[in-house]
Amino acid sequence: METLSNKELLKENILLKTKIQEQNAYFQEQKARFEEQISYLEEQINWFKKQIFGKKSEKTIEPNPEQLIFPGFEDFFKKPEVESTQEVKSHKRKKYICNGNEKFSFPDDLPTKQIFLDLPEDKKISKTGEPLVKIGEEITRKLAYEPGTYFIKEFIRPKYAEKDPEEGIKIEELPSTILPKSLVDESLLSSILTMKFADHLPLYRIREIFFRDGIRISKQLLSQWVLRIGKNLVPLYDLMFQKVLKSERLFVDETPISLLVPGKKKVHQAYSWVYVGGDGKNPPYRIFEFCLNRKAENAEKRLGSYKGFYHSDKYKCYENLAKDEDRFWCPCMAHVRRKFIEAQSDPGFRIWVLRKIKYLYWLEKIAWNRSKEERMFIRSEKEEPIIDELIEKIKNKLIHGNVLPKSKFREALSYFYGLIPYLKNYLKHPDAHIDNNVAERAIRPLAIGRKNWLFAGSEDGGKAAAVILSLVQTCRNLNVNPRDYLEDIMRRIMDHPVNRLHELLPDEWAKIQNS
Numbered sequence: 001m002e003t004l005s006n007k008e009l010l011k012e013n014i015l016l017k018t019k020i021q022e023q024n025a026y027f028q029e030q031k032a033r034f035e036e037q038i039s040y041l042e043e044q045i046n047w048f049k050k051q052i053f054g055k056k057s058e059k060t061i062e063p064n065p066e067q068l069i070f071p072g073f074e075d076f077f078k079k080p081e082v083e084s085t086q087e088v089k090s091h092k093r094k095k096y097i098c099n100g101n102e103k104f105s106f107p108d109d110l111p112t113k114q115i116f117l118d119l120p121e122d123k124k125i126s127k128t129g130e131p132l133v134k135i136g137e138e139i140t141r142k143l144a145y146e147p148g149t150y151f152i153k154e155f156i157r158p159k160y161a162e163k164d165p166e167e168g169i170k171i172e173e174l175p176s177t178i179l180p181k182s183l184v185d186e187s188l189l190s191s192i193l194t195m196k197f198a199d200h201l202p203l204y205r206i207r208e209i210f211f212r213d214g215i216r217i218s219k220q221l222l223s224q225w226v227l228r229i230g231k232n233l234v235p236l237y238d239l240m241f242q243k244v245l246k247s248e249r250l251f252v253d254e255t256p257i258s259l260l261v262p263g264k265k266k267v268h269q270a271y272s273w274v275y276v277g278g279d280g281k282n283p284p285y286r287i288f289e290f291c292l293n294r295k296a297e298n299a300e301k302r303l304g305s306y307k308g309f310y311h312s313d314k315y316k317c318y319e320n321l322a323k324d325e326d327r328f329w330c331p332c333m334a335h336v337r338r339k340f341i342e343a344q345s346d347p348g349f350r351i352w353v354l355r356k357i358k359y360l361y362w363l364e365k366i367a368w369n370r371s372k373e374e375r376m377f378i379r380s381e382k383e384e385p386i387i388d389e390l391i392e393k394i395k396n397k398l399i400h401g402n403v404l405p406k407s408k409f410r411e412a413l414s415y416f417y418g419l420i421p422y423l424k425n426y427l428k429h430p431d432a433h434i435d436n437n438v439a440e441r442a443i444r445p446l447a448i449g450r451k452n453w454l455f456a457g458s459e460d461g462g463k464a465a466a467v468i469l470s471l472v473q474t475c476r477n478l479n480v481n482p483r484d485y486l487e488d489i490m491r492r493i494m495d496h497p498v499n500r501l502h503e504l505l506p507d508e509w510a511k512i513q514n515s
Contacts, residue, residue: 039345040406046344103218104183106143111151113144117172118158126167132160138171143215144185150213153185178232178490179225189225190486196226197465197472198482200449223457230464232493237467239501240285240474244277245302249309249330249432251276251283251439252318254294255447258455259462267455270462273298274443281368281431284507286442286473290462296320303327309429311436314419322422330426331419332436333357339412346409349397356390364434372430379427387423390416445473474506485509 124132140155160170178186195201195209203222210217244250252275259270271294278284291298296317303310307326312318313335322329337357340350363382367375394416397403403410426432446469456462475482489504502508 036404036406039404040408042344044408103221104216106150106152106215110143111149112154113151114154114156116156117174119160119170119172123170124160126162126164128163130163132162132170135159135161135169140174142183142185143188145188145191150188150215176491176495178229178494182225184225186487186490189229189490190483192222192225193229193468193472193486194483197449197469198445198476200445200452202452205452223461226468227460227464229490230467233467233471233489235498235501236489236493236504237287237470240287240470240505241275241302243505244275244283244285244287245306247277247279247283247308249277249283249311249429250306251311251433251436251442252299252303253312253436253439253443254299254315255443255450256294257290257446257450257462259292259459260455260457262458268292270456270459271298272443272446272462272466273302274439274446275302276439276442278507282477283438284474284478285470286477287470288446288466288473290456290459290466292459309425309432311426311433311439313436314415328425328428328432329422330432330434330436331422333360333423334435334437334440336412336416336419339408339415343407343409343412345404345407346401349393349401350409350412353390353394356386360386360434375430376427384424384427391420391423395420442473442477445469445476471506478506478510480506480510 119132126132136159138155138157138159140157142153142155144151144153155174157172157174162168162170179189192206195206196203201209203219203226207217207219207222252273254271254273257270257272258267261268271291273289273291275287275289276283276285277287289298289302299315299317300321303321309328309330310318310321311330311332313332318329321327337354340353340357343350360383363378363386367378367383370378394413398413398417401413403413426434449469456465471486472482475485485506489509493504496504503512
């Protein structure tokens with residue numbers, strides 16, 4: 001039997017050792033990769049748990065080691081775990097069956113309010129100088145509404161005839177209305193629009209409310225009314241948009257909306273943009289725009305000619321618009337804070353960042369209670385150094401911090417780093433904001449309504465809804481009763497002079513009413 005020489009044994013040992021070292025390095029690399037993946041997945045699981053079971057508030061409470069602890073009382077504060085089961089009986093939804101011939105009907109015994117519309121005395125004289133002969137009356141009945149009461153408006157218009165048959169019959173015109181030849185009064189229409197766009201009720205629920213009171217209106221007819229009103233209010237909507245795009249600063253955000261595909265039982269994801277602007281500390285106008293998709297061209301079409309400060313989240317199209325020197329993008333600091341709240345790694349540095357952002361918001365709260373000059377001074381002397389410190393520390397953390405590539409902490413750092421060129425833009429204008437919360441709050445009613453009416457029935461319906469929603473939510477922001485406002489402008493808009501259309505905007509209308 002041959003034996004290996006010492007030299008051969010040494011060589012074989014070296015090869016074996018090298019192989020073991022290579023395997024060990026490979027396993028160490030695999031271990032690091034798996035640990036990184038486990039850490040990332042744990043972050044994801046914790047985040048999902050918080051979304052489902054945790055509080056949605058982003059308020060942070062720093063741990064206080066000096067907090068008093070009372071030994072022996074731990075069990076006292078624990079909530080008892082009680083398991084209980086309850087049997088719920090199945091139920092069937094009662095459907096309202098409406099035949100095709102009954103689109104609109106109401107009880108005959110409703111109270112009636114008679115309104116006499118007669119010709120002026122000077123028009124009751126014929127060309128020959130003789131008085132006109134009354135030959136009858138024209139009666140027009142419309143269903144009207146006052147809070148808590150339905151009644152019939154009965155317009156009685158005497159008819160007069162000339163002695164000369166060729167002159168025809170004379171009668172006073174009916175008041176101007178947004179839906180000519182309709183059997184419904186603007187008072188009821190304004191109530192319907194308020195229920196849908198302020199109280200977020202879908203049309204089928206509104207129909208059921210009327211049905212309980214003996215008034216039958218088909219859902220199709222309700223939809224037609226909303227579409228026609230939305231189209232007739234477009235001039236006001238366009239004027240509001242012009243005012244927003246002329247303001248020195250505005251706020252923009254977008255949210256998805258489901259759109260029913262015509263002829264198919266499926267929905268397409270459309271989007272609604274919201275633009276908030278106008279003069280004053282609290283921007284008055286809330287404008288919603290319905291779009292079929294989320295393409296950048298939708299925002300670029302509206303903001304392409306805008307010159308001023310605009311606030312938004314970090315959607316790429318808003319960042320691209322900032323390349324124009326006459327536009328200043330103010331990215332949302334609330335989104336930056338949210339990223340660090342969601343991160344779990346490096347709690348010490350994370351808490352430090354959140355504390356610095358908290359200081360910025362605290363200083364902003366003080367600044368907004370002072371004059372514009374004092375506000376600019378506070379920002380330059382107090383807030384700008386904090387932002388510089390954040391930029392320096394976060395840059396250093398990204399470069400030398402040994403942060404896991406796939407982690408929410410790395411994502412938060414990178415998110416902040418990408419906004420560095422724009423973070424100080426809000427410091428340049430006294431009316432600019434540190435975040436985009438104005439638009440976030442403005443779009444919330446749409447998100448609430450979306451949970452009730454689920455989808456838009458058509459593209460035209462989405463556009464009409466955007467027009468009415470813009471007026472209603474602007475009224476709510478100005479503490480104007482949208483029902484009173486809509487009732488008044490719908491009676492006047494068809495005959496209102498174009499050069500005085502601004503008088504029908506919610507803020508201008510409120511000033512006239514209060515004067």
